Amino acid sequence: MIVEDQESVAAMLMDPAAYGETGQVEAIETHISRIFLVGQRAYKIKRAVRLPYVDFSTPTLRLAACEKEVELNSKTAPGLYLGVRRITREAGGKLAFDGSGELVDAAIEMVRFDQSKLLDRMAVGGELTPALMTAVARMIVRYHRGAPEIHRGSGSSNLAGVLAINEAGFATSHVFEEAEIKAFTGIFRTALAHHSELLDRREMAGKIRRCHGDLHLRNICLFDGEPRLFDCIEFNDQIASIDVLYDLAFLLMDLWHRGFLELANLVMNRYLDEADDEDGFILLPFFMAVRAAVRAHVTATQIEEGNADSGGLTAEARSYFELARTLLQARPPRLIAIGGLSGSGKTAVAEALAAHVGAPPGARIVESDRVRKAMHGVPAETKLPDRAYRPEVSDRVYREMAWRADLILSEGGSVVADAVFDRPADRNRIEKTANGRDVAFAGFWLEADPLVLWQRVSERSGGPSDATVDILSRQLQRKATQSTWRKVDADRKLADIAAELASVSDAAASAQGAPLKTAS
Numbered sequence: 176m177i178v179e180d181q182e183s184v185a186a187m188l189m190d191p192a193a194y195g196e197t198g199q200v201e202a203i204e205t206h207i208s209r210i211f212l213v214g215q216r217a218y219k220i221k222r223a224v225r226l227p228y229v230d231f232s233t234p235t236l237r238l239a240a241c242e243k244e245v246e247l248n249s250k251t252a253p254g255l256y257l258g259v260r261r262i263t264r265e266a267g268g269k270l271a272f273d274g275s276g277e278l279v280d281a282a283i284e285m286v287r288f289d290q291s292k293l294l295d296r297m298a299v300g301g302e303l304t305p306a307l308m309t310a311v312a313r314m315i316v317r318y319h320r321g322a323p324e325i326h327r328g329s330g331s332s333n334l335a336g337v338l339a340i341n342e343a344g345f346a347t348s349h350v351f352e353e354a355e356i357k358a359f360t361g362i363f364r365t366a367l368a369h370h371s372e373l374l375d376r377r378e379m380a381g382k383i384r385r386c387h388g389d390l391h392l393r394n395i396c397l398f399d400g401e402p403r404l405f406d407c408i409e410f411n412d413q414i415a416s417i418d419v420l421y422d423l424a425f426l427l428m429d430l431w432h433r434g435f436l437e438l439a440n441l442v443m444n445r446y447l448d449e450a451d452d453e454d455g456f457i458l459l460p461f462f463m464a465v466r467a468a469v470r471a472h473v474t475a476t477q478i479e480e481g482n483a484d485s486g487g488l489t490a491e492a493r494s495y496f497e498l499a500r501t502l503l504q505a506r507p508p509r510l511i512a513i514g515g516l517s518g519s520g521k522t523a524v525a526e527a528l529a530a531h532v533g534a535p536p537g538a539r540i541v542e543s544d545r546v547r548k549a550m551h552g553v554p555a556e557t558k559l560p561d562r563a564y565r566p567e568v569s570d571r572v573y574r575e576m577a578w579r580a581d582l583i584l585s586e587g588g589s590v591v592a593d594a595v596f597d598r599p600a601d602r603n604r605i606e607k608t609a610n611g612r613d614v615a616f617a618g619f620w621l622e623a624d625p626l627v628l629w630q631r632v633s634e635r636s637g638g639p640s641d642a643t644v645d646i647l648s649r650q651l652q653r654k655a656t657q658s659t660w661r662k663v664d665a666d667r668k669l670a671d672i673a674a675e676l677a678s679v680s681d682a683a684a685s686a687q688g689a690p691l692k693t694a695s
Contacts, residue, residue, distance in 0.1 A: 180234075181220075181222065185209060187262070189211065196213050198213060199213075206477045207224055207231065212290075218282040220281065220283075226344075228343075228344070229410045234281065240410050244409040246409075247407050248404075248407055248409075257284040258283075260272045261278060294311075307402065312449070316449040319384060322385050322386055325385055326383070330377050330378030333374070335367060336413055337417070337469075341472055345472045347472075350475040350489055351471075351475065351492075359468070370458055373455075373457070373586075382418050383418050384416070385416055386407075388407055390404065390426050418455070419450075421465070425469075426439075427442060431535050436536075436537065439530065440540075443536045444529070447539065456586070457586040459534075463535060464498075506589070509538075509615040509617070510617075511532060511617050512605050513525050513594075514596025515621030516597070516628055517640070517642035518631035518647060522640070524672050525593040527672075528591060528673045534589070538588075538591045540592075541583075543593065543595070544639035547572045555638075556639065573598075573601040577605055577607075581612065584609065585612060592605050595650065596618075602618065602660065605618075615684040617680040620658050621672075622662055623665040625651055
């Protein structure tokens with residue numbers, strides 16, 4: 176009867192007359208929802224499913240879920256959600272919106288936005304830019320800051336609950352062999368035990384909050400010209416009451432799975448720049464692996480429901496499964512320092528390189544310009560006065576950089592340090608940070624013709640650097656002292672420079688004798 180009712184509801188919603196429209200209705204299916212697009216509106220119903228993590232099996236449950244979805248998403252996507260419409264069976268059996276008859280189903284009414292502005296479609300079209308993803312990262316930071324703290328057990332037990340849901344989800348599917356699921360879940364349990372102390376500390380520090388819960392590219396759109404989060408988890412508070420970095424990890428995993436490694440690294444770095452959440456950085460590969468496992472079992476579940484594209488879904492589920500295993504591989508920490516005068520391209524090289532250093536989503540970039548702005552309590556793009564660049568202030572900046580790098584290295588993460596590094600004391604300090612932790616170090620000095628530097632600095636706009644041609648002139652006059660760091664011709668294509676640095680740093684790491692190994 177439930178299936179028949181839902182099919183009748185779907186037939187009603189495919190009829191433009193139900194909305195007082197004459198145009199064609201477009202339908203979109205997900206594993207737990209159906210969306211109907213007509214005119215300037217979108218209508219979303221919950222599929223009548225009962226799974227280990229969600230129960231939409233009755234009209235009352237679906238109505239309650241719709242009402243909660245509107246309440247939660249209206250905070251992150253104002254103007255997009257319009258309300259809930261009851262679907263009732265009237266005299267003669269006809270279905271109608273908001274009638275006086277028996278409740279059959281419920282639909283969320285939304286403003287219909289341009290589907291090409293969904294970030295997953297923009298990704299396919301090559302339209303995701305660093306500027307857009309920076310805005311997305313900052314939006315997520317603001318959202319997390321305002322999300323209510325949840326204290327219902329330890330941080331490790333919170334993730335144990337997620338793993339239990341994953342295991343139950345895999346048990347409903349026949350895509351994976353029982354033996355490989357057992358080995359797979361065993362690796363996750365070992366990783367959880369390894370991180371349990373840090374997870375518990377983060378819970379006590381208020382890092383578990385009522386989050387979005389389903390934060391991937393398809394659930395972010397451009398609405399009124401701004402990135403907006405929508406379609407959060409409303410049906411299971413346990414799934415959405417999570418560590419804020421586990422929430423972020425879904426977006427990072429999605430970008431990584433799609434091949435946007437540099438953008439995943441950028442989002443991570445911009446988020447941590449704003450959130451000041453360095454201690455959780457080392458958890459991101461594990462969090463991303465859990466997210467990949469979620470996608471693997473959810474995709475496999477769709478196959479069990481008789482989806483016509485079972486072959487494609489099997490391949491997709493497998494790809495997430497393998498990604499999760501890859502993400503759980505431990506990688507030895509390393510420190511790469513990139514120095515050079517203003518205009519030498521340090522920041523561009525650091526951002527091109529960082530995604531390929533250490534465990535996904537890559538290395539934490541510790542950048543002098545951003546550290547200096549943070550120390551002065553201003554956004555990265557705010558221009559600082561000359562006094563913020565006095566030698567004693569710069570000394571504090573370089574000490575802060577070394578401290579941050581040491582913190583990340585001590586926890587097993589990798590760092591790319593980006594600064595001028597024209598003073599021997601600054602180079603020695605950052606290099607000693609690596610030596611003190613017995614991790615591989617590679618230092619690079621980017622060199623370019625002064626005319627090239629002048630042109631780059633004079634044409635630069637935006638970004639965290641306050642360097643001017645006057646500052647560059649003073650740098651050139653000081654003449655940086657001879658460095659033992661490898662000199663690199665910076666007047667080349669960015670990809671070629673990044674490839675050279677990656678090759679040299681990989682060789683340094685290999686010489687350190689630290690091969691990849693499975694997390695234990």
